[in-house]
Amino acid sequence: MHEWSLAESVIETALSIVAKEQVKKVFSVKIKLGELQQIDVEVFELALKELSKGTLLENAKMEILSEEAVLKCRVCGYEWSFKSFLEKLDEEDSESIHFVPELVHVFAKCPKCGSKDFEIIKGRGVYIEGMEVEK
Amino acid sequence: MIREHGVDPRVSVIGKRLGKIKNIIAVVSGKGGVGKSLISTISALILSKNGYKTGLLDLDFHGPSCHIILGEEDLYPIEEKGIIPPETNRIKFMSIVFYARDEPIPLRGHEISNAIIELLAITRWGDLDFLVIDMPPGMGDQTLDVIRFFRDRKFLVVTTPSILAIQTARRLVKFLKQLNIDILGILENMRIKDNDNVNALSSEMNIKYLGYLPFKPEIESYIGYPNKILESEIGTQLTKILARVFSL
Numbered sequence: 001m002h003e004w005s006l007a008e009s010v011i012e013t014a015l016s017i018v019a020k021e022q023v024k025k026v027f028s029v030k031i032k033l034g035e036l037q038q039i040d041v042e043v044f045e046l047a048l049k050e051l052s053k054g055t056l057l058e059n060a061k062m063e064i065l066s067e068e069a070v071l072k073c074r075v076c077g078y079e080w081s082f083k084s085f086l087e088k089l090d091e092e093d094s095e096s097i098h099f100v101p102e103l104v105h106v107f108a109k110c111p112k113c114g115s116k117d118f119e120i121i122k123g124r125g126v127y128i129e130g131m132e133v134e135k
Numbered sequence: 136m137i138r139e140h141g142v143d144p145r146v147s148v149i150g151k152r153l154g155k156i157k158n159i160i161a162v163v164s165g166k167g168g169v170g171k172s173l174i175s176t177i178s179a180l181i182l183s184k185n186g187y188k189t190g191l192l193d194l195d196f197h198g199p200s201c202h203i204i205l206g207e208e209d210l211y212p213i214e215e216k217g218i219i220p221p222e223t224n225r226i227k228f229m230s231i232v233f234y235a236r237d238e239p240i241p242l243r244g245h246e247i248s249n250a251i252i253e254l255l256a257i258t259r260w261g262d263l264d265f266l267v268i269d270m271p272p273g274m275g276d277q278t279l280d281v282i283r284f285f286r287d288r289k290f291l292v293v294t295t296p297s298i299l300a301i302q303t304a305r306r307l308v309k310f311l312k313q314l315n316i317d318i319l320g321i322l323e324n325m326r327i328k329d330n331d332n333v334n335a336l337s338s339e340m341n342i343k344y345l346g347y348l349p350f351k352p353e354i355e356s357y358i359g360y361p362n363k364i365l366e367s368e369i370g371t372q373l374t375k376i377l378a379r380v381f382s383l
Binding site: 002004005006008009010012013014016017095096099100101102103105106107116117120124125126127128 | 142143144145146147148151214216217218231234235236238239240241242243246247249250253254256257259
């Protein structure tokens with residue numbers, strides 16, 4: 001599953017922060033999941049659990065926060081939520097956005113002026129927000 | 136509490152994903168239309184034919200075309216703890232076209248960069264002797280990201296003998312040299328008549344002149360037929376050139 005490679009990147013990054021900051025214990029890792037990437041949270045959580053085994057992250061709580069994806073037209077300034085558009089997408093197109101979120105530009109356009117020149121202002125993909133640790 | 140304010144975790148696994156690739160060759164040019172895609176694809180075919188584990192990555196997001204040269208329009212990667220590139224002609228092949236299909240891909244700079252990071256973070260190439268990268272022309276996002284993320288990559292510069300192409304190739308070589316990037320050399324493509332333009336550029340810039348490929352309009356009819364391309368004059372010429380460059 002694609003969720004595994006993203007979970008692996010979260011674990012690798014968290015461990016490099018742990019090493020850099022000389023952390024003794026990790027209580028929690030706060031992870032933001034942008035709606036655009038349509039991550040299967042259950043699979044993602046399972047992957048995080050498996051991949052953190054035997055590391056300082058093993059007993060840390062993985063706090064996963066979902067972030068709404070919002071798109072903004074660069075031409076007319078209109079903002080709209082990806083969720084409202086997602087229902088109109090077929091499975092194949094939504095899977096393409098799942099793998100490479102930027103491909104939303106291939107399948108979406110501004111609902112107001114029809115432009116494809118828009119930006120993803122939030123909710124793109126996976127980010128680490130912070131970690132609760134003891135040094 | 137360590138606050139990271141939105142650290143992008145994907146970058147941390149890119150080194151691991153590319154870690155088992157022995158040689159990374161980025162095929163670049165100053166101008167478009169000089170034949171990079173054809174040369175990248177034929178090079179991957181030649182390396183694979185010589186028994187090397189070979190990958191081909193099409194990073195030309197605005198004009199992906201390696202799949203057309205390979206005659207493969209229905210490939211799709213396997214999803215297994217990431218993405219496993221599909222194989223064709225014993226080449227592991229990855230392209231954004233698998234997901235965008237024939238649709239236009241209108242991306243701006245930072246979006247291109249983000250899509251590259253995503254592809255590099257999720258693609259599991261495994262063991263490879265060679266990864267050939269077909270690049271878009273110039274010094275834009277893809278070139279900067281290949282320099283940023285791929286360690287030990289070497290650049291193969293393609294140009295035609297046209298004064299306009301040579302002028303932009305000079306600029307690109309200058310840029311790569313300023314960054315101390317390994318340049319395999321410069322390959323002259325679409326030679327119509329004897330000339331010394333590209334050879335002169337290689338001497339001026341102190342990089343190797345790798346050889347030339349003739350201008351052969353019939354190559355157009357071989358597009359989509361990898362074996363015919365390999366057997367063509369261009370295929371056999373490039374085989375000789377690569378044999379010298381990589382001691383095949």
